[in-house]
Amino acid sequence: MALLHCVSSYPTPAASEKPAGDLHAAARLPAAIGLSDHGSGLVSAVASVVLGSCVYERHLVLATTATRFDRAVSSTPSELKAIVEAMEHARTALGDGVKQCQRAEAVNVTASRRGLYATRTLRAGDVIGPSDIIALRPATRLAPSNFEDLLARWSPRNRGRRAVRAGRRRGAERRVTRTNVLITAASRRVPLVKGFKAALRTLGLQGSVIVTDVNPLSPAVYAADVPTPSDGDRAALPGRAAGDL
Numbered sequence: 560m561a562l563l564h565c566v567s568s569y570p571t572p573a574a575s576e577k578p579a580g581d582l583h584a585a586a587r588l589p590a591a592i593g594l595s596d597h598g599s600g601l602v603s604a605v606a607s608v609v610l611g612s613c614v615y616e617r618h619l620v621l622a623t624t625a626t627r628f629d630r631a632v633s634s635t636p637s638e639l640k641a642i643v644e645a646m647e648h649a650r651t652a653l654g655d656g657v658k659q660c661q662r663a664e665a666v667n668v669t670a671s672r673r674g675l676y677a678t679r680t681l682r683a684g685d686v687i688g689p690s691d692i693i694a695l696r697p698a699t700r701l702a703p704s705n706f707e708d709l710l711a712r713w714s715p716r717n718r719g720r721r722a723v724r725a726g727r728r729r730g731a732e733r734r735v736t737r738t739n740v741l742i743t744a745a746s747r748r749v750p751l752v753k754g755f756k757a758a759l760r761t762l763g764l765q766g767s768v769i770v771t772d773v774n775p776l777s778p779a780v781y782a783a784d785v786p787t788p789s790d791g792d793r794a795a796l797p798g799r800a801a802g803d804l
Contacts, residue, residue: 561614562588564607565595570631576603582610597632604642608649615646674699675706687712738766745770745779752782 564581576598585592593614594607604615618633627633634642660668673694681691687709694703701709740755742748755768770783 561591561593563593563595563614563616564612566597569597569629571598571603573599576606578603578607578610578612582607582612586611600634600638600642601645604646605649608646609653615643617642669698670696672696672698673703675701675703675709738764740766740768742768742770742779742783743772745772745783746774746777748779749782752779756784 562581562585564578564585566575566577568575576596578594582592582594591613592610593612593616594604595616596603596607600617604617607615617639618629619639620627620630620633620635623635625633664671673696675692676695676699678691678693681687685691689710692706692709694706738759740759742752742755745752752768752770759766759768767784770777770780772780774780
């Protein structure tokens with residue numbers, strides 16, 4: 560069984576075909592849908608394909624000189640052939656709903672897509688930062704989706720402004736900012752101190768947990784990476800003066 564949309568006007572005036580309403584409603588039913596065309600033929604037929612039509616009904620005459628009463632809503636065999644070919648063209652052009660690289664565009668994949676390039680000359684051992692990378696055409700082995708993976712890696716050799724190559728994180732630590740945690744009036748907060756120490760290790764951050772307390776014998780002071788005798792006499796962070804705290 561098939562449900563066909565039609566307009567009871569012979570011929571149907573231009574812009575009065577309006578198959579969308581009936582075909583959308585019919586698509587909810589367990590039946591094939593289609594168009595019984597009383598219009599000019601081509602435009603409404605192609606539109607029906609876009610809406611999911613798989614059946615097309617049209618009056619047929621054998622010659623353009625026919626004087627039958629339904630000539631205005633009929634097509635000759637050659638006219639019907641052109642309509643059917645246009646409908647098939649529309650159907651294949653719509654595709655199957657899956658976005659993928661087609662055979663016709665495969666030859667242009669590299670030229671059309673972007674790859675990652677260096678914005679400056681990279682010296683061996685340079686740590687790569689966000690401003691050192693740009694996405695340009697043509698594509699390279701490193702896609703723009705690899706941008707985050709390159710950050711903080713190092714250049715294995717001298718490179719000009721061209722495709723980026725990066726090594727592992729060896730040597731990057733020389734330029735990583737230290738993250739230090741200062742806990743004052745720590746007293747017996749040993750779990751807090753240990754928690755921050757574990758967090759630094761888990762996150763891979765370089766830094767120390769520094770503790771101060773009025774009582775220099777407080778348990779938390781000796782659980783820290785850098786114990787200090789009191790709040791009034793703070794120890795310096797590694798590599799810094801005490802006044803920098």
